[in-house]
Amino acid sequence: MPASPRTLLDKIWDDHLVCSPEGEQPLIYIDRHLVHEVTSPQAFEGLRVAGRQVRRPEATFATPDHNIPTTDRRLPIADPISKQQIDTLRANCREFGIRLFDLGDADQGIVHVIGPELGITQPGMTIVCGDSHTATHGALGALAFGIGTSEVEHVLATQTLRQSKPKSFEVRVDGELHPGVTAKDLVLYIIGRLSTEGGTGYVIEYTGPCIRRLGMEERMTVCNMSIEAGARAGMIAPDQTTFDYLRGRDLVPKDFDRAVARWATLPSDPGARYDRVEVFSGGDVVPQVTWGTNPAQVIGVDAKVPDPTAMADASDRSSAARALEYMGLESGTPIAAIPIDRVFIGSCTNSRIEDLRAAARVVRGHSVASRVRAMVVPGSGRVKRQAEAEGLDRVFTDAGFEWREAGCSMCLGMNPDTLAPGERCASTSNRNFEGRQGKGGRTHLVSPAMAAAAAVAGHFTDIRQWRYH
Amino acid sequence: MQPFVNFTGVVAPLDRANVDTDQIIPKQFLKRIERTGFGQFLFFDWRYLADGSLDPAFELNQPIRQGASILLARRNFGCGSSREHAPWALSDYGFRVVIAPTFADIFFNNCFQNGMLPVKFDEGDVDELFRRASAAESAGKPYRLSVDLVACEVRDDAGFSRSFAVDPFRRTCLLEGLDNIGLSLRHVDRIAAWESAHGIAAVTGK
Numbered sequence A: 001m002p003a004s005p006r007t008l009l010d011k012i013w014d015d016h017l018v019c020s021p022e023g024e025q026p027l028i029y030i031d032r033h034l035v036h037e038v039t040s041p042q043a044f045e046g047l048r049v050a051g052r053q054v055r056r057p058e059a060t061f062a063t064p065d066h067n068i069p070t071t072d073r074r075l076p077i078a079d080p081i082s083k084q085q086i087d088t089l090r091a092n093c094r095e096f097g098i099r100l101f102d103l104g105d106a107d108q109g110i111v112h113v114i115g116p117e118l119g120i121t122q123p124g125m126t127i128v129c130g131d132s133h134t135a136t137h138g139a140l141g142a143l144a145f146g147i148g149t150s151e152v153e154h155v156l157a158t159q160t161l162r163q164s165k166p167k168s169f170e171v172r173v174d175g176e177l178h179p180g181v182t183a184k185d186l187v188l189y190i191i192g193r194l195s196t197e198g199g200t201g202y203v204i205e206y207t208g209p210c211i212r213r214l215g216m217e218e219r220m221t222v223c224n225m226s227i228e229a230g231a232r233a234g235m236i237a238p239d240q241t242t243f244d245y246l247r248g249r250d251l252v253p254k255d256f257d258r259a260v261a262r263w264a265t266l267p268s269d270p271g272a273r274y275d276r277v278e279v280f281s282g283g284d285v286v287p288q289v290t291w292g293t294n295p296a297q298v299i300g301v302d303a304k305v306p307d308p309t310a311m312a313d314a315s316d317r318s319s320a321a322r323a324l325e326y327m328g329l330e331s332g333t334p335i336a337a338i339p340i341d342r343v344f345i346g347s348c349t350n351s352r353i354e355d356l357r358a359a360a361r362v363v364r365g366h367s368v369a370s371r372v373r374a375m376v377v378p379g380s381g382r383v384k385r386q387a388e389a390e391g392l393d394r395v396f397t398d399a400g401f402e403w404r405e406a407g408c409s410m411c412l413g414m415n416p417d418t419l420a421p422g423e424r425c426a427s428t429s430n431r432n433f434e435g436r437q438g439k440g441g442r443t444h445l446v447s448p449a450m451a452a453a454a455a456v457a458g459h460f461t462d463i464r465q466w467r468y469h
Numbered sequence B: 001m002q003p004f005v006n007f008t009g010v011v012a013p014l015d016r017a018n019v020d021t022d023q024i025i026p027k028q029f030l031k032r033i034e035r036t037g038f039g040q041f042l043f044f045d046w047r048y049l050a051d052g053s054l055d056p057a058f059e060l061n062q063p064i065r066q067g068a069s070i071l072l073a074r075r076n077f078g079c080g081s082s083r084e085h086a087p088w089a090l091s092d093y094g095f096r097v098v099i100a101p102t103f104a105d106i107f108f109n110n111c112f113q114n115g116m117l118p119v120k121f122d123e124g125d126v127d128e129l130f131r132r133a134s135a136a137e138s139a140g141k142p143y144r145l146s147v148d149l150v151a152c153e154v155r156d157d158a159g160f161s162r163s164f165a166v167d168p169f170r171r172t173c174l175l176e177g178l179d180n181i182g183l184s185l186r187h188v189d190r191i192a193a194w195e196s197a198h199g200i201a202a203v204t205g206k
């Protein structure tokens, strides 16, 4: 009898199941563990207290990204507590023999940007990190998800995780995206329809012709935001796009062709069953702008700020009313009439070279509106060098953007890059929660092209009508 | 980890959906390298006014809810970032149980790692608890619930009694305060066997 057809998730799960002892949660093996400065110090301290070691330091990679300044790297870090956290990461990596891409290292960057970029991330792997956007790595056909600090300690000590098998959720996208509509718009649109908890308990696999046509970095943008729909992981089956992206990267297997042959067996078998399926059409998506304080509160740029009283669900109504009050918006205002104060192009969602190219194309020959302060923060040292080699930094700085060093920066505002109370920001990041970019700050999530256009126009504007120079 | 023992405690209702971890513990407090001391920063932006004094309008600041150990919340509680600082802050403040219709996955996991019990009830039961809490409080009494992890039941002294589901392994870990890593290391032979079957050289950790 032929084996029953399996999904990509089934295959990775089966391959990594270490044991499933009676009365316990299963243990799954973890291939790659990524570590950053904010969620790891307590885990290393726990190991020291218990006299435990890191089981596989060579499968563990670290970089500081969340808490670091993005200004001149030669200057000392002004905030002593930030500095202590970064020094602690250094000391822990030294003590436990973990490879660190440190501040000032040419390959330092946001952990979810450097993983794929260095070839640390590979198809079929299990990858964890003490960060909820670890789902990004699923774009290469890996099972990747965020974990808490206690679990970080567990993985360091055992190279495994206690995990019950999640349910599978196929999100199929048919058709094609219109010109000017990006992967960011697509994923915001999907979250808007699934709600912030529609994916809870599931791993999403994105399938369909529209997804297949996306480039590798666009796929990362889509998978990155799976957690905003509640799904711990998002994944896309590996294909030629994946293999072409990985070939020649620093840490991929030496016998690359043999690896490709193995990876090519990963995609879901025809007829494989998912616990849930939703189908969308790429052609329905227009450029998106969030209007509220969670990523599912999103609407097309050609629409108006919605009216909470018209919402069917009571809890949606009260959330929306609260959100509009926090955001300082009136229902019925056209989205394109909302003026902005700040623009942030960056974060693990949209700080890769393709994102910067898309934004630069919009900005070229224009300048930032006089009342707007705009910044570009590349996702990694490599992205920054590549952009500079292409002259993109000049395009941005000539237009009046600030050009920064790599890091998370104003995505979460742990470092000095923050919004002032009441400031309104067009941001390419992934969370528009209250206070996320600074207490009282108002965040609107958009694509890099839409953020760039808003910087120039001083308000949101439909990128489909942009005059490119 | 401290074992979880049955207790009766004051309920603090927080009538908001989608409470995210950025609200539970804002990022400016994630720079500490310890696990303790986060309670003072819990719900910081909601709890304190600009001048640093307590905001009398905020739910947890109501005098009748002081000493609360059970947080009653709405759906999708704990969404957003994976920061374990969120359960650290809740637990340091004194919460041992959070009751809500649904939780975000990572937060839900993180609670168990810290001796805290997240309880999922139907939306209707949660509504009922909000009603009972508000009735008790308007009569000038704090609302109290008893949480029984042995029987998997939540009760008040006015006839409310519901059982809840919890993964049996996690329940045992909570009740016995087990060290999760120690438990997993009992399977180290299986881990090593997996590694050798997958061509990974024997343990390389120092």
Ligand code: SF4
Pocket: A065, A066, A110, A111, A112, A131, A133, A347, A348, A349, A407, A408, A411, A412, A429, A430
């Ligand atoms: S860029 Fe933002 S979302 Fe991504 S890892 Fe950094 S802080 Fe988290």
